Amino acid sequence: MNGRTGTPVTIGAMESSSTTPGGSARREATRQKLYEAAVTLIAEQGFSATTVDEIAERAGVAKGTVYYNFASKSVLFEELLRHGVGLLTASLRQAAETTAAEGGSRVDALDAMIRAGLVFIDRYPAFTQLYVAELWRTNRAWNSTLLVVRQQAVAVVEGVLHEGVAQGEFSEEIDVPLTAAALVGMVLVAALDWKSFQPGRSLDDVHAALSRLLQGRVSGRR
Template sequence: MESSSTRRMNTRRKLFEAAVTLIAEQGFSSTTVDEIAERAGVAKGTVYYNFASKTVLFEELLRHGIELLTDSLQQAADATAARGGSNVDALDAMIRAGLEFISAYPALTQLYVAELWRTNRAWQSTLMQVRQQAIAVIETVLRKAISAGELSEEIDIPLTASALFGMVLVAALDWQSFQPERSVDEVHSALSRLLQGRVGGDSPRG
């Protein structure tokens, strides 16, 4: 028998999925709570039971999505370390994890990128906080790579971490929008060569 906490979690997941799809399709302002409830297959009151308002729902949606992405990046880094891979290998695995996440949640990623540059939103501070959590995971691996002598000490860690994060986001969105016939392997291979050749300072892997 399904517990009340499991039921609530499933309901919130349905609301997240409905909201992100609708908002990606028609924008935040044009999306109503009624539409979110209908798309999720729940009563309107259920939305307000789980979230105080549409704004709170959207803020939590963005937080939830980027936290999932951050977890994916961390798991990729941890799995590489557990296999005895290098820190540059871990960065490469994180690129792959990021691409796979964006492939699975393209609408969420489109929303995140769109909202990142809008400074008048109520959720802007939340967005900056969760973005920094994702960046921090990359920064940690970069520091380890420098300490291990895998990367140059001259690397600007915060800027490089932001650049790697942005590279994955932009490349993945371009892939999804304009080159959907490409496989994740092809896109990952292209970004991997950039990482190995430009960041690592080594010859690109064959």
């Protein structure tokens, strides 16, 4: 119900990529409501500070329903993570492919991916916030989930960098994994900062600033 009637504001409203193939429509709708409630609360307060009662209340559902749909609080969170990063990587990959199909260069592809990242964060700020807050934590139950999920996202950027180097478009001296991490970080942090501290700026402004940095037009010389 929720996913179809309004503009999606949080990750909860993402299309169901069949988390549970046999799930009924009713059940799926309930899960969506729970995702949506959980993502904002956890982004604001953190995982441990968010109670299952709060999630249930915000979703307009009884506490028991949470446990009917998810084995535990952590499992709910892990599925939320998988859900969100799946959408992000799909979006990045599509940006890269579209650019390639239109005959753009690898720099154009990176640029398109930066924009895709910004659009995603613009749409699902709470999810992004939560992802960044949890990514580098060690010793948590969902750590392995995060590792996989991070690798998925970074791999898309690394792919484009590798292609660029192979075709001589990028310098051979670049360090692909480190550069990919730096690029992802640049986008994540700039976007979160934009949302939190400079919300008046347009997406285009942010994109332009990052684009300039990528293309060495800030301090390029040599």
